[in-house]
Amino acid sequence: MSFPLSITAVKHLFLSRFLQAGNRTIAGLLLLALPAFLSGCGPISSGRLPQNPNSPPRAMVAGVPFFAQEDLQCGPAALAMTLHWSGLAVQPSDLAPEVFSPGLQGSLQSSLVGAARRHGRVAYPIAGSESLLAEISAGNPVIVLVNLGFFWYPKWHYAVAIGFDQGLGEVILHSGVNPNEHLSSRVFLNIWERGEYWGLLVLPPDRLPAGVTEEAWLEAVAGLERAEQWREAAIGYDTALKRWKQSFGAWMGLGNSRYGLRDHAGAAKAFRRATLLQPENGMAFNNLAHILSEQGKRKEALAAAQRAVELGGPLLDSFRQTLEKIKAMPVLKNNRKRGK
Amino acid sequence: MLQKMLKPVSFFLVFSFLLLDFSVQTAHAQMIDTSTVIAAQKKNTDRKQVAAFLGREDVQQVMMQQGIDAVEAQKRVASLSDAELAKISQAMEQLPAGGDGIGTIVGAAVFIFVVLLITDILGLTHVFSFVNHRR
Numbered sequence: 001m002s003f004p005l006s007i008t009a010v011k012h013l014f015l016s017r018f019l020q021a022g023n024r025t026i027a028g029l030l031l032l033a034l035p036a037f038l039s040g041c042g043p044i045s046s047g048r049l050p051q052n053p054n055s056p057p058r059a060m061v062a063g064v065p066f067f068a069q070e071d072l073q074c075g076p077a078a079l080a081m082t083l084h085w086s087g088l089a090v091q092p093s094d095l096a097p098e099v100f101s102p103g104l105q106g107s108l109q110s111s112l113v114g115a116a117r118r119h120g121r122v123a124y125p126i127a128g129s130e131s132l133l134a135e136i137s138a139g140n141p142v143i144v145l146v147n148l149g150f151f152w153y154p155k156w157h158y159a160v161a162i163g164f165d166q167g168l169g170e171v172i173l174h175s176g177v178n179p180n181e182h183l184s185s186r187v188f189l190n191i192w193e194r195g196e197y198w199g200l201l202v203l204p205p206d207r208l209p210a211g212v213t214e215e216a217w218l219e220a221v222a223g224l225e226r227a228e229q230w231r232e233a234a235i236g237y238d239t240a241l242k243r244w245k246q247s248f249g250a251w252m253g254l255g256n257s258r259y260g261l262r263d264h265a266g267a268a269k270a271f272r273r274a275t276l277l278q279p280e281n282g283m284a285f286n287n288l289a290h291i292l293s294e295q296g297k298r299k300e301a302l303a304a305a306q307r308a309v310e311l312g313g314p315l316l317d318s319f320r321q322t323l324e325k326i327k328a329m330p331v332l333k334n335n336r337k338r339g340k
Numbered sequence: 341m342l343q344k345m346l347k348p349v350s351f352f353l354v355f356s357f358l359l360l361d362f363s364v365q366t367a368h369a370q371m372i373d374t375s376t377v378i379a380a381q382k383k384n385t386d387r388k389q390v391a392a393f394l395g396r397e398d399v400q401q402v403m404m405q406q407g408i409d410a411v412e413a414q415k416r417v418a419s420l421s422d423a424e425l426a427k428i429s430q431a432m433e434q435l436p437a438g439g440d441g442i443g444t445i446v447g448a449a450v451f452i453f454v455v456l457l458i459t460d461i462l463g464l465t466h467v468f469s470f471v472n473h474r475r
Contacts, residue, residue: 215382222374249381253374283372283380290371314380315372322370 055133060163060172061085061141066179067092074176075099075107078143078158079115081174082202085141086121106156109145109198116202117223120232124201124209124220129189131211132199136164138210140201144173147194156195205236208243218249225253230260248277248284255287267291275304282311286319293326301326383422386429390417393432394458402455408464416462424461431457 064085069077069092076095083090098115099107116123126135126142135142142161149155163172164185171188173181201209205224208217221236234257240250255270268291274284285308292301305326308319393399394417400410420428431454459465 215378215385218374218378222378225374249374249378252372252377256371256374259371283377287371315376318370318372 054130055137055164055166057167058163058165059133059137061136061139064141064160064162064174066174068177068179072105073100074158075112078160078174079112079202081160082141082143082200083116083119083121086202086204088119088121090119107158109200112143112158112200113223114227116200117227117229120205120224120229122201122203122205122207122217122220122232122236123223124203124212124216126199126201126209126211127197129192129197132161133164133166134210135199135201136161140203140207140209143200143202144192145195145198145200146188146191148191149194151194154194161199205232206239208239212243214240214244214247214249218247218253222253225257225260228260230257233257234261246277248274248281251277252284252287255284255291259287259291264291264295268295280311282308282313282319283315285311286315286322289322289326293329298326298329298331383425386422386425387417389429389432390420390425390458393454398451399455402452403459406456406459406465408459413459413462413464416464417458420461428454428458428461 064081067077067080073092073096076092076099079095079099080090080092083095095115098118099111101108101111113123113125126132132142132144144159144161146157146159147154148157157176159173159175159181161171161173162180164170165172168182169185170182171185173183173188175181175183203209205221217236217240221233221240224233224236234254237250237254237257240247241254244250251270251274255267255274258264258267258270268288271284271288271291274281275288278284285304289301289305289308292298292304295301302323305319305323309316309323312319391414394403394410394414403410403413417425456465
């Protein structure tokens with residue numbers, strides 16, 4: 001008990017003396033070191049990756065073009081590189097108005113995510129070096145957020161991780177004005193840790209990440225819906241259904257996206273599949289009721305809405321509103337379709 | 341001057357207040373969007389995950405050491421709110437599946453943390469001050 005205490009005491013003594021005697025020296029040294037960090041969105045200085053038995057010794061993603069960033073424009077540059085790789089010919093200058101916030105002198109992570117979605121690409125966040133190596137090994141470039149400075153003097157920077165070599169202990173990045181920069185993985189992990197190991201995949205909606213989970217993929221695809229990219233969202237849910245055939249969320253999303261595409265028949269089909277998967281869940285019946293009512297199938301719509309209300313749950317109020325709305329709809333107009 | 345201003349200003353203020361929306365999450369007759377569906381599905385998974393965790397043999401052992409009735413704990417999990425369950429399942433995600441010597445020690449610490457977090461929320465133990473007890 002006394003042992004660790006005495007060590008801290010010695011440390012304190014040493015530190016305070018050092019600080020008193022060398023205050024100016026330290027300040028001078030810090031000042032000398034600062035310019036290296038001052039260049040926000042600038043190139044990274046060079047310096048190993050922890051051995052990962054699950055990944056191949058080295059990997060490199062092909063087909064990622066390099067765009068040298070202009071002043072402070074690392075966000076648009078990084079996004080343009082990944083969008084290009086995903087098959088969209090977009091220039092960093094096209095992206096700057098969507099991504100860059102002049103007031104912040106930089107680009108927010110959420111802006112990158114939003115911009116990727118507006119271009120019909122799935123923005124899938126990842127975290128940690130294991131995921132990074134797995135995605136690069138699978139051929140997916142990763143936008144990484146790094147802090148070139150310290151937490152108390154942050155210099156945020158986006159780069160695109162395109163390769164690694166575990167033997168040499170290197171990560172290969174398109175970063176700033178340096179294409180294919182080989183960075184010691186020790187340095188990389190240090191600066192990436194300060195960025196909380198945040199990484200972002202920008203994928204075509206028919207390409208699942210290597211370390212994909214159903215929930216995270218569905219959330220990422222739902223983001224496409226919010227950006228009203230219905231066609232891409234529908235492809236994303238179709239892709240999910242190839243991997244997770246019983247996914248209630250994917251069938252619901254597919255129905256909503258097809259509805260966005262004005263494909264009412266397709267939407268009704270998807271919602272029916274969802275009701276079969278979770279017959280105890282009112283949400284699918286609620287949405288089915290809306291579609292049926294728009295198709296003019298009043299009787300069936302009323303039955304579905306009634307079923308949703310009977311099943312209840314936290315969304316019961318919404319279900320009731322649906323039922324009321326369908327009940328209030330005029331009957332005459334849709335008479336001709338009622339024969340079915 | 342002030343007298344003259346008073347009337348238009350107060351009219352303006354009254355009008356602005358009329359524009360404010362004081363409605364509390366009114367339900368609309370709308371399609372349930374996919375984000376809501378996914379969130380609801382996650383809550384279900386959280387519930388199942390926590391129940392499965394409490395069913396594990398090693399977990400039951402820790403609970404026995406704490407003097408907790410495992411059957412009682414299972415019963416109470418059913419009454420937890422979605423937010424509480426989300427908190428527990430988030431902590432559970434940090435439980436390593438297995439590993440080397442160090443990993444196991446860290447794992448054990450997190451493991452006990454999670455068990456105690458659950459039992460704290462259930463009101464069976466009182467280890468963490470940040471857990472709010474009902475009643």
